[in-house]
Amino acid sequence: MTDMASANDAGPVRLVRNAPVAVIEIDNPPVNATSQAVRAGLLAAIREVDRDPQISAAVIACAGRTFVAGADIREFGQPPQEPHLPDVINAIEACSKPVVAAVHGTALGGGCEIALACHARVADPGAGFGLPEVKLGLVPGAGGTQRLPRLVGLEAALDLVTSGRTVKAAEALRLGLIDRLSSGDLRRDAMELARELIDQPLRRTGELNVDAMNAEAASEGGADVRRKARGAEAPGRAAELVLLSASLPLQDGMARERETFLELRASRQSAALRHAFFAEREVTRLPGLDSIEPRPVQKIGIVGAGTMGSGIAIAFADAGFDVKVVETGEQALAAGQARITEVYDKQVASGRITAAARDERLRTIGYAVGISSLSDRDLVIEAVFEDLDVKRVLFRDLDAILPPGTVLATNTSYLDINLIAAATSRPADVVGLHFFSPANVMKLLEIVRTDRTAPDVIATGLSLAKRLRKIPVVCRVCDGFVGNRILSRYRLQAEYLLEEGALPHEVDAALEAFGFPMGPFAVSDLAGLDIAWARRKRLAPTRDPRERYVDIADRLCEAGRFGRKTGAGWYRYTGGKRQVDPFVTELVEEASRRRGLTRRSVPAEEIQSRIRAAIVNEACKILDERIVERPLDVDVVMMHGYGYPAWRGGPLFEADTVGLGPILDTVQERAERDGPGWDPADGLVSRAASGATFYP
Structure with missing residues (x-):
């Protein structure tokens, strides 16, 4: 096995010859984004595959934890540089030799479009596929609206392109987006499929036909997309492009797609959504906390099994924490346990999780009457009635039984957390963790620092938010904090x-x-x-x-x-x-x-x-x-x-x-x-x- 002797060896893409099937490996940490260097390296590798008589097929694979997961955000707002991604993708599809995508992690945006242009696709069972451009006020810009319908049909493509949602590999297989699931060794399985395709007629996605929807169904589909978009422009424009794939040749459809992409990229809505994208990431970066290590937290105590307490318990159980819920009496505790079980039962009924996953998560939640059972917890969150005196008494009692270093958190929506913290002998350990209802669904988490909250407690809140897949905003104490105020x-x-x-x-x-x-x-x-x-x-x-x-x-x-x-x-x-x-x-x-x-x-x-x-x-x-x-x-x-x-x-x-x-x-x-x-x-x-x- 020898590497391609070219300048590309030093870049993020390399060609590894292993006759008759070569591997084109993209290695651009952390998410193998389609930077200019990646696009140039990928185009050079495809051209080498096409002209080298010793190579009969190729596999496109990625190093690290994921397949290509989208564009390089560092290039957002910058003038585009050649080669452009549509040209690279067209070259992949036009290659005279079979090209197979080996997908692990996520193939998003341009990564999904690269996979669509390959002649076949093999995916790890945990892989995900998506075209999330509408979430940035855009449409796919490298053929996604035109190739996806040719593989999965108009109805499924409308759903995926206009929602921007990610589908797991099993669903992708059912839809026809991929050809096989890997049995364990992804690259080996992709190379095996590539060998099978040698000397066979190539299935070029762009040459496949799309069955048109009838006019009434198409009109209803577009209207439904616009209604759900609630004023967002991109989903409706994406729907129009998907429907055009049934009546336009690939290159004409791609030209319309590119025109729409460039128009939307210059729009106010796309600028706003890009701001939202970066803001969601920037909120986690607080000056002065860069070098602060969070406290280790795995055992969670939750006081109160009402609507909020139950939702918080589910959020932590879903994230793999050891959770214990306590109440003041058996009746309230039983009601809380039933509430939590009902939520998981509904998720099973809707197909969101399996019965086995439900049972596993329920096993991570314990129940008890009284707070004395919380003495081994790393973090205790109160979710009791919104009354200052009630919360102060509770925190005083928790202070007496919890070991040093345990974080004490309140889920209060409005109350002065400085006064709650003052009821303890450890105000530096007290923080607000204001979840939004339903706590297991809503993404926002307000982390409220008191006048005396320790920096490592704030860092702990941010670390927890990441594990819970929440979007945290750190704020100071006032009536209602940010949102409710x-x-x-x-x-x-x-x-x-x-x-x-x-x-x-x-x-x-x-x-x-x-x-x-x-x-x-x-x-x-x-x-x-x-x-x-x-x-x-x-x-x-x-x-x-x-x-x-x-x-x-x-x-x-x-x-x-x-x-x-x-x-x-x-x-x-x-x-x-x-x-x-x-x-x-x-x-x-x-x-x-x-x-x-x-x-x-x-x-x-x-x-x-x-x-x-x-x-x-x-x-x-x-x-x-x-x-x-x-x-x-x-x-x-x-x-x-x-x-x-x-x-x-x-x-x-x-x-x-x-x-x-x-x-x-x-x-x-x-x-x-x-x-x-x-x-x-x-x-x-x-x-x-x-x-x-x-x-x-």
Whole structure:
């Protein structure tokens, strides 16, 4: 076996001759991204395979932990350099000798397109395939929308390209995306398939026919994609390209694809989604923590088996931790255990996990009455009732039984964690780990540092987030931290709109049109109105008497309407379906009469601008108070915890994109109309006056 004698030996691609089948190996750590050097090396290797008479077939494989997992993010925003990936991929498909892809890890984006252009594909059983470009506001740019339908059909290709989801190897085999699963030795199996293809007619993906969908099905499919996209442009454009594959030759379809790719790459939406992509990674990098080692954590204790505690337990069990859940009594403990089991049973029924995986995860969760059984835990998280005195007593009792070095975490949504930590003799070990419901599903995790939290405890929180596959944002203590503090401000603005003339379903519809998955009143019903009611009652003694206060939500709670769990809140629920309720309409109109306001029709544009202004205003205050250090922290919280549309890049990125002028105009207009009922947020005004931006 000898290496190809060329300059490529020193680069990230090398050709290893092993007659009659050569191996083209890509070695570009950490994820074998398609950098310019990789593209050039791959093209040179394919040309060498084509002209060398001693080589009869080739296998494209990758070193390290994965196949090609996408583009080189260091080249994002840079002028493209030759050779372009479509040209490299076309050369692979046009090769006169069989080329087989040996895929392990993930073949994403350009990596998937490389595999599609090969004449056959063998995959490790744990491999994954995907075209996630829509998540960056793009479409595949190297033939993915045209070759994938030729292998798997239009319906499956529409799903994969417009969702950007990754499919595992077993599903890829069922769809026809790959030809074989490896039996253990991936390269050996790929080389064996390559030998079988020597002197056989080559199955070039681009030459395969695509069965067209009927016009009605195609129209419905495109409309469904656009509806699910909630304003994002790329999924709909990707659907159009996939459907074109049935009527256009490959090269014509690729030309349309490339044209669309370049158009979207220059769009605001793609810029916003690229910002979101990088922001999600940057939030984990905190100045001063680079050299800090996290504490070792494997044994987790969770106090409270309600909705939040159960979800947190599932999140840790899914990540392979040893979990123990405790409650105050047998009845509450049994209810929590049943709740956890029900979640896993539903996952089995839906096909998300196997029964064996469910049983294995359930075995990692233990249950006990009383906190004394937690004395061997590395981390204890409380998820009990949102009451400061209750939490302080609990932390005092935990402090007495836990060994030194155990991290004590609270899942509080609003309370002052400094006061909770002060109930212990070890405030440096106390941190907030604010999960979002359902905790086993939602990606966001607010890590709240107190005035005395130790740096290695913050590092531990970040390490846990990585293992849990959460997106962490580190913040300081204030009422509501980042997300709930902003939510409380824009929910107030939504309630002002009700008094002035809007109805709950109109506010929700306007914000869903803006791109939120749900409006604030539908979200309140889902979360439970009683939670926010308890907070309002707690804060009532300190409320500024000049503050405009809307009591509609209080009156709903007094009527026993706590949302979906009681069958009625801002809406009525019949068979789980949300319905506008005349009772609520009358309550809203009565509130206007008591305020002495003449109701008016409120356009959707005004609803959207006022809610957005409230979000940006409070975000500026949070930045001014250094609750977080960076605007991107706010953007990540709002996108991953509250459904702010990622294709807008988060509220502060969007404020830079559209300019602060329209938002400030709204602030000034409302301040003049309502006086102390509207907070003009001095931080925002001073930022705008100085000409500063959030992302200079």
